[in-house]
Amino acid sequence: MCFLNVPRVFFFPFSHQEGGSAALQIALENRGGKRRKMRCMEAMVLQSGCFCVERNLGIKCPLSLEHQDGEKPWSYYRPGDHLISIVITATEIPHTVLLFNKAPYNQSDFLPYDKSRLLYFIFNIQVVNKTPQLLHNLTLGYNIHDNYLNTLGTSDALLDILSAGEANVPNYSCGRKDNLLTLVDGDERDISIQMSTLVGLYKVSQISLETASEALSEKSQFPFFHRTFPKEGFQYPGIVQLLLYFRWTLIGLFASDTEKGDNFMRIFTPLLVRNEICVVISQQFSTTTPTKSFREAMSKWRQVNVFVHFAEYDPIWDRILPFHLTLEGFPGSIEGKVWLMTGLGTYEMKKHRLLKYIHSIWTFSFLPNKRPKDEAFEPYFFLSPNFEDESFECSLSKHVFSVKGRRRCTEKLPLGAQKDESNFHITNDEHYYSFVKTLVHALNAAYSSNSRRKRKEGEEILGNSRLQPWQFHPFLEKNEFCNLSQFRLYMDQNGEIAADLGIVALLVLPKKDPIERLLGAFKTQSFIFLKDAKSELKLLNKSLPQSICVESCRPGFVKRAREGEPVCCYDCIPCPEGTISTQEDMEKCTQCPDDKYPNEDRIQCIPKVLTFLSYQEYLGIILVSFALFLFLTTDLVLFIFIKYRETPIVKANNRDLSYILLVSLLLCFLSSFLFIGQPRKATCLLRQTLFSIIFSVAVSSLLAKTIMVVLAFLATKPGNRVKKCLGKSLANSIILSCSAVQIIICSTWLGVSPPFPDSDFHSQPGEIILQCNEGAVVMFYITLGYMGFLAATCFTVAFLARNLPGAFNEAKLITFSMLVFCSVWLTFVPTYLSTKGKYMVAVQIFSILASSAGLLGCIFIPKCYIIILRPDLNTREQLTTKRNVEM
Numbered sequence: 001m002c003f004l005n006v007p008r009v010f011f012f013p014f015s016h017q018e019g020g021s022a023a024l025q026i027a028l029e030n031r032g033g034k035r036r037k038m039r040c041m042e043a044m045v046l047q048s049g050c051f052c053v054e055r056n057l058g059i060k061c062p063l064s065l066e067h068q069d070g071e072k073p074w075s076y077y078r079p080g081d082h083l084i085s086i087v088i089t090a091t092e093i094p095h096t097v098l099l100f101n102k103a104p105y106n107q108s109d110f111l112p113y114d115k116s117r118l119l120y121f122i123f124n125i126q127v128v129n130k131t132p133q134l135l136h137n138l139t140l141g142y143n144i145h146d147n148y149l150n151t152l153g154t155s156d157a158l159l160d161i162l163s164a165g166e167a168n169v170p171n172y173s174c175g176r177k178d179n180l181l182t183l184v185d186g187d188e189r190d191i192s193i194q195m196s197t198l199v200g201l202y203k204v205s206q207i208s209l210e211t212a213s214e215a216l217s218e219k220s221q222f223p224f225f226h227r228t229f230p231k232e233g234f235q236y237p238g239i240v241q242l243l244l245y246f247r248w249t250l251i252g253l254f255a256s257d258t259e260k261g262d263n264f265m266r267i268f269t270p271l272l273v274r275n276e277i278c279v280v281i282s283q284q285f286s287t288t289t290p291t292k293s294f295r296e297a298m299s300k301w302r303q304v305n306v307f308v309h310f311a312e313y314d315p316i317w318d319r320i321l322p323f324h325l326t327l328e329g330f331p332g333s334i335e336g337k338v339w340l341m342t343g344l345g346t347y348e349m350k351k352h353r354l355l356k357y358i359h360s361i362w363t364f365s366f367l368p369n370k371r372p373k374d375e376a377f378e379p380y381f382f383l384s385p386n387f388e389d390e391s392f393e394c395s396l397s398k399h400v401f402s403v404k405g406r407r408r409c410t411e412k413l414p415l416g417a418q419k420d421e422s423n424f425h426i427t428n429d430e431h432y433y434s435f436v437k438t439l440v441h442a443l444n445a446a447y448s449s450n451s452r453r454k455r456k457e458g459e460e461i462l463g464n465s466r467l468q469p470w471q472f473h474p475f476l477e478k479n480e481f482c483n484l485s486q487f488r489l490y491m492d493q494n495g496e497i498a499a500d501l502g503i504v505a506l507l508v509l510p511k512k513d514p515i516e517r518l519l520g521a522f523k524t525q526s527f528i529f530l531k532d533a534k535s536e537l538k539l540l541n542k543s544l545p546q547s548i549c550v551e552s553c554r555p556g557f558v559k560r561a562r563e564g565e566p567v568c569c570y571d572c573i574p575c576p577e578g579t580i581s582t583q584e585d586m587e588k589c590t591q592c593p594d595d596k597y598p599n600e601d602r603i604q605c606i607p608k609v610l611t612f613l614s615y616q617e618y619l620g621i622i623l624v625s626f627a628l629f630l631f632l633t634t635d636l637v638l639f640i641f642i643k644y645r646e647t648p649i650v651k652a653n654n655r656d657l658s659y660i661l662l663v664s665l666l667l668c669f670l671s672s673f674l675f676i677g678q679p680r681k682a683t684c685l686l687r688q689t690l691f692s693i694i695f696s697v698a699v700s701s702l703l704a705k706t707i708m709v710v711l712a713f714l715a716t717k718p719g720n721r722v723k724k725c726l727g728k729s730l731a732n733s734i735i736l737s738c739s740a741v742q743i744i745i746c747s748t749w750l751g752v753s754p755p756f757p758d759s760d761f762h763s764q765p766g767e768i769i770l771q772c773n774e775g776a777v778v779m780f781y782i783t784l785g786y787m788g789f790l791a792a793t794c795f796t797v798a799f800l801a802r803n804l805p806g807a808f809n810e811a812k813l814i815t816f817s818m819l820v821f822c823s824v825w826l827t828f829v830p831t832y833l834s835t836k837g838k839y840m841v842a843v844q845i846f847s848i849l850a851s852s853a854g855l856l857g858c859i860f861i862p863k864c865y866i867i868i869l870r871p872d873l874n875t876r877e878q879l880t881t882k883r884n885v886e887m
Contacts, residue, residue: 073146073156076118076392078411080129080141081466082443083178085161086121087154087195088186090114090146117186118144120432123381123415128436131376135440138447143178147187154191158198160406179466182207182439182476196222203470209435211344214267217496224473228435228481230489230497235364236268238501238522239308239340240275245527248306248338248547249568252281252297254319255310264310264342278549278568280304285319295326305335305359306547311343316361317354324354335545336508338362346504351513359545361506361514366487366499367521377433382423383415391415430486438484442475443467449475490524498525507542515540552584556602559585575602577765594761595768608761612678612770613838613845620676623845630853631669637860638662644867649874657705657731662860664698668852672845684755684772689746691848692783693739696790698855699821700738702814703794704731709811710801742786749779760837769837788825794818813859820854 091114121144129139145157159168161183182205185192192212199206200222207226208216214231216222243251253269255261261284272279281297281304298304309319327334336359341347346363349355384390391413398405446467481497482489488500503520517536520529537543553559553572558581560571575581579589580598592598596605614620641658644650650658671694674687708731758773774780795818801811828847835843866873 073148073153074394074407074409075146075157075160076122076142076144076409076411078122078125078141078143079178080139081179082138082181083141083143084125084181084184084439086142086144086184086186087147087157087161088117088121088144088184089149090118091148116426116429117432119381119383119415119426120429121184121436122411123378123426123428124433124436126414127376127378127433128440134376134437135443138443140181140436140440141178147191149187149191151191151194154187154194155198158195162199162202162204180204180469181443181467181472182469184209184435185212186210192216192225193222196225200224203473205469205473205476207435207439207476226476226481227497228438228485230499233264233267233342234496234498235342235344235501235522236271237525238364238527239268239342240271240277241522241527242340242503242520243272243277243306244275245529246544247552249277250280250301250304250306250547250549250566251277252301252304252307253279253283253310254307255284256312257284257286258312260312261310268308268310276567278566280566281307285322294322295329298326299330302330302334303549304337304547305545306338306340308340309342311341316341316347320354320358324357327357335359338545338547344501346516347506349506349514351509351511355508355514358508360508360542362519363504363506364501364522365504367502367523369486369488371484371486374433374437376437377430378428380425380427381415382425384423387415434484434486435481438481441484443472446472446475492525500524507537507540509540509542553581553586555581555583555586557581557586558589559587580605597766608766608768610770611764611767611838613676613841614678615676619838619842623672623842623849624676626849627669627672627845630849630856631666634662634666634669634856637856637864638666640864640867641860644874647867647874649863649866654705654708654731657701657708657735658860660735661698661701661705661855664694664701665852665856667694668698668848672848675841675845675848679757679770679772681757684757685750687772688755688774688780688783689750692746692787693742695787695848695851696742697735697739698852699787699790699794700735702818702855702859703738703790703797704734706794706797706801706811706814707734710797738790742783745779745783745786749776749783752776752779763836767837771837771841784825784829788822791818791822791825795822810859813862817855817858820858821851824851824854 121142125140125142128134143161145160147153147157156168159170161180162170183195183199185195185206185208187195187210192206192208192210193216196206196216203224205224205226206222207228209228211229211232211234212225212227214233216225216227217231243249251272253265255264265282265284269279269282280301281294283294283297311319323337334357337357338359339361341361341363344364344366346365347361349361388394388409391411392409393412394407394409396405397408450467450471482491489497490499492498501522502518503522505517505519506514507517508514517533518530519533520527522528549566549569550571553570556575557572558575560573561567562569562571575589575598578598579591580602581589582603589602592605595608597608598604599606613623615624638659641650641655641662645655668691671687671691674683674690677683711730753775755772755775758771760769760771763769795815798811798814798818802815824847828843831843832840832847
């Protein structure tokens with residue numbers, strides 16, 4: 001906090017990054033020539049960013065501060081209707097250790113500053129001023145400062161720009177009017193943020209000429225900041241596309257051990273992770289960082305052949321040297337490594353032994369924009385070797401309250417001169433001209449809009465009214481820098497400036513100087529690899545190396561991560577049953593649709609085959625033939641029985657029941673045809689119900705036969721009244737009652753959940769089984785169970801009556817036929833449940849035919865044998881021997 005009750009207090013902004021405390025020594029000279037020493041005391045207010053000094057207080061720790069009376073710092077000035085203030089980095093300061101007891105300006109060895117950027121601004125502003133069609137009735141002035149690549153120099157320059165008086169006191173005006181229009185920022189990222197924080201308070205537009213931080217895109221914090229180039233890191237997504245294009249999924253990252261290097265690692269690494277690119281080597285370099293960890297990582301991951309380098313200020317040889325020394329000690333041959341530099345620009349190199357382990361160095365550069373030639377643009381200008389003395393009037397300006405002076409150079413003559421042998425020429429930069437021209441377009445638009453507004457409101461337009469910086473700001477928001485730029489700049493979908501970049505590779509050749517080749521480009525944020533680049537690389541024997549952990553998984557396989565290793569290291573396993581993978585390195589396999597199945601390699605889904613028991617296949621033909629044979633045989637037996645209906649053997653075994661049984665067997669054989677062919681709605685409804693009812697009639701007729709045999713034997717005993725019950729009515733009642741129960745069961749089945757055509761997609765691989773869904777499966781097994789109940793009852797009664805007296809006891813035949821019938825259907829159930837598709841249907845058809853054939857053969861074949869081959873036995877005498885009973 002500041003001291004109270006002091007006669008005079010001065011407030012100065014300072015940077016926390018340039019040294020924790022600040023001190024100020026105030027020396028005042030009285031006008032009579034006598035020097036009076038004043039004592040001062042510093043008071044720090046770190047939180048507020050200012051310090052206050054009371055000039056009458058004593059000092060406890062005096063510092064020996066020397067005056068900075070040399071040529072620097074400097075500024076170049078030209079008055080005009082509107083002033084463009086420019087802060088650039090023209091002077092390099094070598095990195096040195098600063099002493100605590102001396103001011104930083106007194107300890108820095110300033111290298112000669114680069115006049116080219118300075119002259120580009122000055123000359124192009126002069127070109128605009130002398131071109132009437134560009135800026136009407138106005139002139140542009142400039143105020144150019146160097147910030148010496150540090151925040152203290154930037155603060156000093158900003159204070160000078162924002163101070164209208166001779167001293168660097170903002171908001172203090174003493175007769176000087178600069179008509180500040182905008183501030184041009186040609187500095188680095190962190191300094192740009194510092195500048196935006198200060199000039200934003202004054203609503204002065206700040207225009208950046210460099211790729212500044214992404215943080216400056218936040219309009220709520222920096223509303224007056226404008227870009228002429230894309231933001232820092234705009235090329236990072238393109239680098240990721242490049243890595244994915246060449247399948248470089250195992251890479252290393254190199255960065256400076258600085259704040260910008262930390263930001264690069266923090267921003268770029270997650271971008272790689274989201275695209276499944278593994279960073280297995282990550283190293284930040286500085287002059288004091290040991291390379292032990294880097295050496296260990298390189299020895300573990302020797303298959304890494306691609307490195308992304310975030311280059312800042314360090315010379316590239318400072319990176320190559322430790323890289324070379326690390327690989328020099330590795331055993332075996334080492335493949336050349338690809339270096340991807342994030343910076344914009346190219347390198348010029350000669351052959352050198354340190355390039356031994358480098359395949360190529362890739363950099364990025366802005367692609368030129370093809371625009372019509374501007375007649376006002378001068379491609380070069382001539383300067384006299386003494387141009388500063390001839391064109392500028394320079395003097396050391398030092399305020400009484402300042403500890404340092406500033407060399408101010410005010411323009412008095414244009415820079416251009418006639419070409420002669422004593423002059424030298426400088427090639428003009430079109431980017432600087434396009435930038436100044438864009439400002440002029442925006443300024444004209446602002447004045448035109450202001451004039452229209454005043455006319456509309458009826459205000460008087462004064463000739464000397466000048467546009468204020470905050471009035472100029474809205475016209476810069478249209479961002480016409482892209483339209484007039486010499487580079488291919490455009491606005492992306494987020495409203496940010498983007499650029500088309502060329503990808504240049506410096507190919508290292510053995511025993512030759514590296515050669516530069518254009519390999520591709522990022523156009524509209526997409527990577528394009530030039531068609532001729534691959535063939536040219538092959539001709540130079542510089543095919544691109546791989547940088548992967550494992551070979552790619554072929555189609556038909558899927559990746560499975562290895563435990564404890566990066567995601568780029570994985571095993572390849574075949575796709576599970578029913579799935580495919582059509583591309584390499586698939587994360588998961590794709591399930592085939594229900595009507596398709598994978599081919600043998602599991603890379604394609606092919607249509608499944610429709611399968612059902614058809615008449616065209618061998619199994620269907622065999623069953624149809626068997627059914628027709630049994631049907632014809634049954635017809636023959638029925639014909640024989642009808643023809644010999646008056647013979648004793650036909651009459652003796654209840655002729656009507658035999659006819660009913662034969663007709664039922666005929667229908668049983670015919671019902672098997674309902675199971676063959678493609679299932680339809682009608683066949684699905686009829687096949688099981690008709691089969692169940694017909695078989696119930698057949699078994700009921702056998703049961704009636706058996707009961708009639710027993711009753712006939714009992715009727716022969718004296719006094720037995722059973723004889724009254726014998727007759728056709730009893731037999732018919734048995735058949736009707738037993739069949740009616742099955743009819744009721746089948747009717748309930750059809751009413752509740754009837755069978756319907758269905759498709760089974762999953763039982764058999766590669767097949768779609770067309771079948772009849774039984775609907776209520778319980779009802780199906782109830783019908784079978786009832787039929788089995790009838791068969792078991794018939795078998796029991798016939799078995800008990802098998803030993804009744806008589807030469808031809810039909811109960812024996814029924815017993816044997818029921819034994820065959822029950823055996824067939826008992827084996828049917830487990831066989832039916834264990835088969836699928838058309839074989840399930842074939843099992844049921846076979847059971848129908850086999851059981852029916854068993855009844856036909858066991859009951860009627862012996863009778864036909866007697867009727868046809870042994871007619872001598874077909875007599876009443878033969879049938880009534882041994883006290884047989886007439887039935």
